Amino acid sequence: MTTTEAASGAATAIDPAVARLVDHFQARTPIRAWSLIVTVYGDAIVPRGGVLWLGSLIDLLDVFGVAPGLVRTAVSRLTADDWLMRTRVGRKSYYRLSPRGRAAFAEATRRIYFARNEPWDGRFHLAILDDGGEGNRSAVRRSLEEAGFGAVAPTVMIAPSGRTRPEPGLDYILMEGTAVPGGDARRLAERAWPLERIAAGYERFIAQFEPLAEALEERDRLSPLDAVIARILLVHEFRRIILRDPELPAALLPENWPGSRARALSARLYKRLVNGSESWLDRHAFSEDGRLPPPEPAFFERFA
Known part of the structure; x- marks a missing residue:
């Protein structure tokens, strides 16, 4: 499905800068719908009560080119694997992260949205x-x-x-x-962790999302639909890299480590996208109690 077709059911045409991100996501085959669903829940749904109607999830993922049947298959797999839990109300199904899923994303949340800055004593x-x-x-x-x-x-x-x-x-x-001297410590780090591969991942992330940051400098804001699409893809792509990064102390990293630039870019974009994306969720995301509640206070500490 092309980007235009994926968005055909939406009232707003996708911004070209956002459409390029969707095209990039769709080009990765096979599409791992289950992974995108985990991102949606951890980033957007858990802070707002944690429960989402399957119909809302299908509508949202349609914009990413994920067919309804693939969404249903993915949520069934996530439920069978104890990542999601289902509640039925009449003919409607509602899903939330299981205790296992919440615990896993709680740790991921710390790593995605909050930089690690502990001092290191060289040992x-x-x-x-x-x-x-x-x-x-x-x-x-x-x-x-x-x-x-x-x-x-x-x-x-x-x-x-x-x-x-x-x-x-x-x-x-x-x-x-x-304690290990600085030069020896860096050589140990290069041997123990795939820093070149991680750095390359950060560079690709920067190349992928810098055009969106530049586009946002030329306009006040994106539509709510564009904002929620861009925010989910931003977190999804950053999550894929940061969870593979051991987040070593700066003394162990090569000079001009791209992870720092990638995090700064993520923070800048997230802050620009959050209001519009929350507006979209206000109108289009439902739980068994109706519209989702507002985000919990801790949500506003992300990328602080």
């Missing part, structure tokens, strides 16, 4: 994986990676001190290292 946590077989080591390695660790050897992983430490278990030994 690393050191995790030594036990020799429990490759399958067991892979599971432990994934768990440590989710906690921000990177591998410097098959059975050795590191993370900057000052981070939340995973509970020591039988499958690895956790130790505190001594």
Whole structure:
């Protein structure tokens, strides 16, 4: 479905700068509707009561070129996988994030909307994986990676001190290292984490969304429909990168790290888009109680 066709049911034509973002999203095949739905809920619905009528979700995702059947399939999968919960009222279905989904996006929310700025003392946590077989080591390695660790050897992983430490278990030994000089620390970081790949992702994000920022400099605002489309795609694309980024201290990063520019761009755009997008949600998003309630106070602290 082309961008024009995707928007044909809407009363407002999509702005060209926003249409380019939709085209970029549609060009990624296969379209992962379930991932976009998680973004919609975490960014737009959880702060406003957390419940959305399936019809509202179908109407919104139609603008992204996601067919109603694909939306229904995706929400069924998310429900079966315990990411969403369904409530039926008559013939209508309403969905909310499950406790598991809310917990996962609560952590994602911190990483997406709030920069990590803890001081670092130059030391690393050191995790030594036990020799429990490759399958067991892979599971432990994934768990440590989710906690921000990177591998410097098959059975050795590191993370900057000052981070939340995973509970020591039988499958690895956790130790505190001594301070590492700056040059050596950066070389360790380059070895432990795919910083070049992460940086390239940030550069692509900047190239994708800078034209929208430039377009907004030439006009007062976008329509509510354009604003909600742009906001969801902004968060969706930034989320895909930031959740792969270990968010290392600045002392461990290469000079001119693009992650800082990507976050600044995200903050600038989000603030420009939030009022219009909330206006669209006010009129078009419904729960079993009718129109969605206003956002909770914590919502307005995002990208502060």
